[in-house]
Amino acid sequence: MPGTHPAAIAGAELTAAASLFDCRDCGACCASFRVSFYWAEADALGLPEALVEQLSPWYACLAGTNAASPRCQALQGEVGHCVTCAVYLQRPSPCRELQPGDAQCSKARLAWRLPALVVPSTEKVPGLAAATLPMPAHPARRDRR
Template sequence: MPDDASACLNCGACCAHFRVSFPYLEAAARNLPESDLVPVSPHLVCFNGTQSHPVRCTHLDGTVGHQVSCRIYHQRPHPCREVSPGDDQCRKARAAHGLTWPPS
């Protein structure tokens, strides 16, 4: 879920489609609780809930495609910030949840 995107508040598809992995050092720098992290490699972790199907980040609140929020919005790591509404990743995630772009 990126910055300042009103469409995202009614979506959350990217939080329920991709594995959200990032360096352990980033998790530590952002003060993310270790209990929410799953090891991916010696240096990478991912958010619990995004390592297997059906994917749903442990930090996502609400119902995908209706109303959602991120419980750690200000601490979220770089993969969450990189997807932009309407970009390829966004469209792929939305399509997987039966959501078109632009939102109807």
């Protein structure tokens, strides 16, 4: 639905977008925000030390994201074309929560001059709610700059 800002889209439709869009064609949100999380997540998930920057006694962030032009050091490939996450199974909570089509996704894609996602109406796609993800979504708690 071109023209509809993703922030205004209902939760069910965001899930629909996540089920249809392959983030491996994008990666914008991995190169747009500081990705911070409670420091203990890094140990619990087994994130390599080199990928973790301590921000405070309580918070850490992914290396490369605490910069004027952030880009997670785990992101491989070219944003907007073909990307992969080198630590996908160990990615922290922000990376698991951000959904294709949500407000931060939209902001990241806009910053990279990528077109907004076209989120289909669930009414027009029978059975969409039960669809499975082609690839799980990306980061979530992104710090706004």
